[in-house]
Amino acid sequence: MIISFDLDDTLISKSKFKLEKTNFLQRLLGIECLRKGTIDLFKDLKKQKHKIYIYTTSYRNSIRIKWMFYSYGISVDYVINQQKHQKKIGKRNIHCSKFPPMFNIDIHVDDSIGVEMEGEKYGFKTIIISETDENWTQRILSKIHLNQK
Template identity: 70%
Template sequence: MIISFDLDDTLISNNKFDLEKINLFQKIFRIEKLRKDTIVLFKELKRRNHKIFIYTTSYRSVSKIKWMFYSYGISVDYIINQQKHQRSLLDKNIYCSKFPPLFNIDFHIDDSKGVQIEGEKYGFKVLVISETDKNWTQTILKSI
């Protein structure tokens, strides 16, 4: 299964949830802090042979996102940023903030109720994770 994750307020935030510890390298290069337990979750998903995509509407570069995850010792299979999203939807006549089916994504995880509404409208699966969900990894694993 291909599972995609949003970044901002789902996996990255400065003050909405507990964060992974960072090392000296990450401090020096100002690597963004990931939500606590992201590393464990991604390793478990990989162990179960799922592919992990990042699908964000941010303008971060693909290489910056890839290096951020790499610095935590985890890899992602594919990254869709805002530029790639816009290019891919250009000729499709689809107007939504995210459209996972275009990238063969089976299941998308986000913090936005708006993306959930788009999923209902366009027929793709979305799980909205709350910033207050302390068992968010279990919520995801149970939903897959």
């Protein structure tokens, strides 16, 4: 299964949720801090043979995003930033901020209710998590498990 994750306010934020610990090199290089639980969640998903994509509306460089996760000891299989999204969606008559089926994504994890509404409108699966949800990783794992049945 291919699972994609949004970045801002889902996996990255400076003040909305607890963060993973960073080392000196990460701080020196200005690596963004990940939400606490991301490392274990991604390792668990990889162990279950899922592919992990990042799907962000930001203009961050794909290589920098991959490097950020690699600096935490985890890998992502593919990065979709705003440039890739615009290039691919421009060929279709679809007007939404994210369209996971276009990249063969099975489930998209986000914090935005708007993305959930787009999923309902265009027929793709989402898992919406709150910035205050302390059990967000378990919620994701449970919903992925249900979608595999």
